[in-house]
Amino acid sequence: MAHADTHDHHDHDHKPAGIGRWLFATNHKDIGTMYLLWALFMFFLGGAMALGIRLELFKPGMQWFDPGFYNSLVTNHALIMIFGAVMPAWVGLANWMIPLQVGAPDMALPRMNNYSFWILPFAFTLLLSSFFTAGGAPAGGWTLYPPLSLQAGDSFPLTIFAIHMMGISSIMGAINVIVTIMNMRAPGMTLLKLPLFCWTWLITAYLLIAVMPVLAGAVTMLLTDHYFGTSFFNPAGGGDPVMFQHIFWFFGHPEVYILILPAFGIVSEIIPAFSRKPLFGYDAMVYATASIAFLSFIVWAHHMFTVGMPLAGQTFFMMSTMLIAIPTGVKVFNWTATMWKGSLSFEPPMLFALAFLFLFTIGGFSGLMLAIAPADFQYQDTYFVVAHFHYVLVPGAVFGIMAGVYYWLPKWTGHMYNMTLAKWHFWVSTISVNVLFFPQHFLGLAGMPRRIPDYSTQFTDWNMVSSVGGFVFGFSQLLFVVLIWQCARGGAKATDKVWDGMMTGLEWTVASPAPYHSFTEAPDLTGVADSHH
Amino acid sequence: MLNRKMLSALGGLLAALPAFAYESSYNMTQGVTDISREVHGLHMTVFWVCVAIAVAVFGVMIYSIITFRKSKGAVADQTMLHSTKVEIIWTVIPVLILVFLAVPAAKTLVRMEDTRNADISIKITGYQWKWGYEYLGTGVSFYSTLASTSNEARQLHSGIDPNSVKDYLLEVDHPVVVPVDAKVRLLLTGNDVIHSWWVPDFAVKKDAIPGFINEAWFKAEKIGHYTGQCTELCGRDHGFMPIAVDVVSQEDYAKWLAAQQEAVKAAAAPAATTAANTAASASATL
Amino acid sequence: MSDNDANHDPVASRRKARRLALVLGLVAIALYVGFILMSVLQASH
Numbered sequence: 001m002a003h004a005d006t007h008d009h010h011d012h013d014h015k016p017a018g019i020g021r022w023l024f025a026t027n028h029k030d031i032g033t034m035y036l037l038w039a040l041f042m043f044f045l046g047g048a049m050a051l052g053i054r055l056e057l058f059k060p061g062m063q064w065f066d067p068g069f070y071n072s073l074v075t076n077h078a079l080i081m082i083f084g085a086v087m088p089a090w091v092g093l094a095n096w097m098i099p100l101q102v103g104a105p106d107m108a109l110p111r112m113n114n115y116s117f118w119i120l121p122f123a124f125t126l127l128l129s130s131f132f133t134a135g136g137a138p139a140g141g142w143t144l145y146p147p148l149s150l151q152a153g154d155s156f157p158l159t160i161f162a163i164h165m166m167g168i169s170s171i172m173g174a175i176n177v178i179v180t181i182m183n184m185r186a187p188g189m190t191l192l193k194l195p196l197f198c199w200t201w202l203i204t205a206y207l208l209i210a211v212m213p214v215l216a217g218a219v220t221m222l223l224t225d226h227y228f229g230t231s232f233f234n235p236a237g238g239g240d241p242v243m244f245q246h247i248f249w250f251f252g253h254p255e256v257y258i259l260i261l262p263a264f265g266i267v268s269e270i271i272p273a274f275s276r277k278p279l280f281g282y283d284a285m286v287y288a289t290a291s292i293a294f295l296s297f298i299v300w301a302h303h304m305f306t307v308g309m310p311l312a313g314q315t316f317f318m319m320s321t322m323l324i325a326i327p328t329g330v331k332v333f334n335w336t337a338t339m340w341k342g343s344l345s346f347e348p349p350m351l352f353a354l355a356f357l358f359l360f361t362i363g364g365f366s367g368l369m370l371a372i373a374p375a376d377f378q379y380q381d382t383y384f385v386v387a388h389f390h391y392v393l394v395p396g397a398v399f400g401i402m403a404g405v406y407y408w409l410p411k412w413t414g415h416m417y418n419m420t421l422a423k424w425h426f427w428v429s430t431i432s433v434n435v436l437f438f439p440q441h442f443l444g445l446a447g448m449p450r451r452i453p454d455y456s457t458q459f460t461d462w463n464m465v466s467s468v469g470g471f472v473f474g475f476s477q478l479l480f481v482v483l484i485w486q487c488a489r490g491g492a493k494a495t496d497k498v499w500d501g502m503m504t505g506l507e508w509t510v511a512s513p514a515p516y517h518s519f520t521e522a523p524d525l526t527g528v529a530d531s532h533h
Numbered sequence: 534m535l536n537r538k539m540l541s542a543l544g545g546l547l548a549a550l551p552a553f554a555y556e557s558s559y560n561m562t563q564g565v566t567d568i569s570r571e572v573h574g575l576h577m578t579v580f581w582v583c584v585a586i587a588v589a590v591f592g593v594m595i596y597s598i599i600t601f602r603k604s605k606g607a608v609a610d611q612t613m614l615h616s617t618k619v620e621i622i623w624t625v626i627p628v629l630i631l632v633f634l635a636v637p638a639a640k641t642l643v644r645m646e647d648t649r650n651a652d653i654s655i656k657i658t659g660y661q662w663k664w665g666y667e668y669l670g671t672g673v674s675f676y677s678t679l680a681s682t683s684n685e686a687r688q689l690h691s692g693i694d695p696n697s698v699k700d701y702l703l704e705v706d707h708p709v710v711v712p713v714d715a716k717v718r719l720l721l722t723g724n725d726v727i728h729s730w731w732v733p734d735f736a737v738k739k740d741a742i743p744g745f746i747n748e749a750w751f752k753a754e755k756i757g758h759y760t761g762q763c764t765e766l767c768g769r770d771h772g773f774m775p776i777a778v779d780v781v782s783q784e785d786y787a788k789w790l791a792a793q794q795e796a797v798k799a800a801a802a803p804a805a806t807t808a809a810n811t812a813a814s815a816s817a818t819l
Numbered sequence: 820m821s822d823n824d825a826n827h828d829p830v831a832s833r834r835k836a837r838r839l840a841l842v843l844g845l846v847a848i849a850l851y852v853g854f855i856l857m858s859v860l861q862a863s864h
Contacts, residue, residue, distance in 0.1 A: 459558075
């Protein structure tokens, strides 16, 4: 009898067995899990390259690598972290959480969901195989500026096709997110009742569809310049290398927001949950996100102040860039106001969200400094820029992802994780990430260019500090892996609500772990008030 | 003009607060040109504006974290959803701050772009991996590469301690020589890939792009030796093509230029003789 | 905001979702082709 009961219970989930469950996965939770594990694997691979960089920069002189190989490390570290770690992590979180948050049974297009994941391993196999080609892996920077990128050897077509595949994967993922949010919401789940993670992802997805084709176009033209005798960007044939930079950054700046906007969404859910108080200014948050997305299309040339633009162009891009500070400021103020007169507790997701709040804001400050064009002439292509974008990407985007994982992991596995280990992971990561990146501000201001394998001796001290921070940060991420592993295998049973906080989303109404097929009957929210209006 | 004075006064005042701000291993150099000091002033102004905002915002955050703790019995105010008044305030104040920053920045930008009335013009060409300098209208031109001492030490497993090398990675065989207090116009281009010419003390950073000529200028006010590096990834030895500029007195510059021109003539003369000889022997063979 | 666009009829909303996905996919392809064409025009000037 007991056996029959259990059998019935399992039958309810209809989990396909064996490897086929993953290869032919159409379940949003399975695909989400694969995306997240892939992102974690890439995070360590890209991280290993970063440690190679920090190893070489530990002291002046060339100790470990050929300068060309060093450039390959720099280039592939960026490509892997951006396209292999951060973006797939966001798509993984979107896959897991968006259907749960909008009250849908699954993503709208499950088979396309499968393709968009399974393209990724092939794309990265192509990219990484270039390390074994004549001339080595791409070494012209992830920005692929011609004419330098056109000097690449056999790695060149591999890189281009890998980028095409990553782009197709992201576009399909983005389409899936948009149509799921637009068409699969439960009755009564109006757009302005959506959790902010859905909102920021919706806007991110539109950005992806708008700019990934632009990147694809740019790299296609690089390919034809290299192999088919065109001269879009090749000055030897009368082409315009600066045109590439304009096209690249027209993609590149929205891309930056693609990496960070979903983190805004996650933080906008975690801070109210553990402040036990509704998000302050929900509508303002949505409009601020949309404004940031709009502005991202008209600021691209602030990455290129030194290329020799006309004065009017420089002034325009300086001013438009400064404008971004306004909606970003609104967001930070709203998060702060959410905590004001709240009832705060400091579970691991809240700790990561708070670290995000402080450290992302520091990255925002250096962003404002970089917007000032005359000063940017001194900052451009130095470690000050490296410090800036790592502050917004590591304690920004990556901490946002980790906050999300710590927030929802019990919902995924059905187990609470080891809180002590999580707090150790938090404190070691937060301290070491500052030891790693803060001194890089000093290095840049003192005059150290970026993307150099060796440096003048006056930069030694801060490079040593930064490298020590880098190694501590890198190895402390192993704690994260141990924690996830333990939590997947067992632990205290998580309740449906998981946290003792203000848990308002639909995901907290289903069991923990979330059933394999959630919301086979849509919940009806018609007439149900939201918490934030 | 008034604004520029106010800006430099404000920048100077703020910069003077912590003594370490002038220490070059932490902060941007003030440099040796009017423009570089103005840029430093802008940098310090925006830095202190950021510090002020940080103190205010982080202050409220830290206060909230300490005061409104559940463990201390804090009860959340569930009615605090939004407030049009504070939302307007915290939109308008940043706008005012941005205007305060943008106006002087735009003025400095205008001055930086004004390359008219130069005393001398130097054409700079970026090569993989060295710089070429041509003093326009004088016949003087030369290449400038990493000094051999640095070059030996920077090889993989060279066994040479970089600390034992003078100006490691910043020393070149032929530094650029320019007169003090003269407006030097730079015309930049690239021969193969994009490079970027940066000397922090002059606040000049401009890309050297194949097929383009970019312009920049500086007017150094202090005799001395200034260094910089290539700041656009240009391939394998991107980190090993430094820039060195000797700013000398007007007289020393005139002497240096004359000596260079003599050397050019001396080099041309034997070459001409050789060419004539070759021609003669060629006709003899015919 | 009205909730007319929300999911009352699963079959209909999947059909609408597929149609929207098709439109978005075509937009992406148009952007790709458009940017290359724009650059061809720019280069041939």
